[in-house]
Amino acid sequence: MINLKKALITGASSGIGEIFSYELAKRGFGTVLVARRYDRLEAISNRIERDYGIVSTPLKADLTSESDLLRVSESLNEVDLLINNAGFGMIGQFEDLETDREMQMINLNIGALYYLTKKYTLCRVGIGGGVINVASTAAYLPVPGMAVYAATKAFVLSFSEAISEELKSKGFKVMVLSPGPTKTEFFDVASGGRKKLPGSMSPEEVVRRALDSFEKGKRSVVSGVINKVIATGSRLVPRAVALKAARRAFED
Template structure:
């Protein structure tokens, strides 16, 4: 038996496109009041118009601790609580380690790993109060590293490690921790890649299979957060049927 999200408050990061946008819409459709944050704040207005429920838009940069704390505070000020955090903001800048532009490494670590940690830190007091849920959007790269995605994989392995430690700290206090690990999803993520060879490889890979859609991941998140309170779905690995590794 699943539970309803009616009246629950959800904060979604990286909500301006892809998985974040689809998840925000799916949870809103189930009755949640949603706070949606992203750096591309202009894009959030169109999402807010599409969402059936109450929406708060946030100009949010997860790499900036002040911005993160303000987003959590503004959400609670507006809605009076915070029940679910969906940590979705991320960048994927694939490329070989040899000769890499290490500023891209810094950007991935700051966004994917530290940003996720900062959000948890800011939201946790509120989630503990409500016996809420943390959803960490990771990747298949968080369980299997491959050539040319070393740093991206390192950030996602880090998310998994941090999430398991968090789970052990808070689960007995009623906060559930869910790690969602998507395989190849049709989003803008691969569009961030600056290496032309890697960009072409990503496009070729996407063309070779029936990729997941953002809505597929949103469905997995919805499943996890609507379980009865005594049920914790800690990990969801979700790949396209056609993806072999």
């Protein structure tokens, strides 16, 4: 078991990332909180230091910016646990969604996660550490209406499971977390406020189960019994049937 003392969390200004920050502080981790919204980060850091007596550092960064990404990577050598949570989704027909915005999504969901994981691994050679990459149940099936988002999360799932096997003999624990619908602002942002899906789990439940599973050495975790059934079932039912069902979920 790796002795974890300090965590860096991306996308820490809201949702699952914010809850990771609080839960890790409860468990005795110092935190480095990364996001674009510095006022939110500062408020969260202040609350952590006040309520838990744990050092927390806000770090403003846009992880689609190469210079910001490099600056964040310079903090990784002293980090025992890296949580790549930053990401966003877009809901809509492929031909209707803005190309530049979709490229930002690819750069954040895939590019930044890959880069930070790579830099973390390189700077911790001989030391080891922990990585939790946040994917989605959308990683388990192509999703019409969220085609690019689901594809980015499929990368996160495949990449994380592969390097988990590669790196375990070198002192690294890598886990991929695949939440289903969660009560956060995600779908409001993804749809521009036009669509809301019911949140079956609170972010607190998702995070607690994720950290408990990480401590047990799990490689891949799907949060929630129903979501596990969906993720497993998507690989068992005929592809055409699964695609039609996924499409109906996102049609207006």
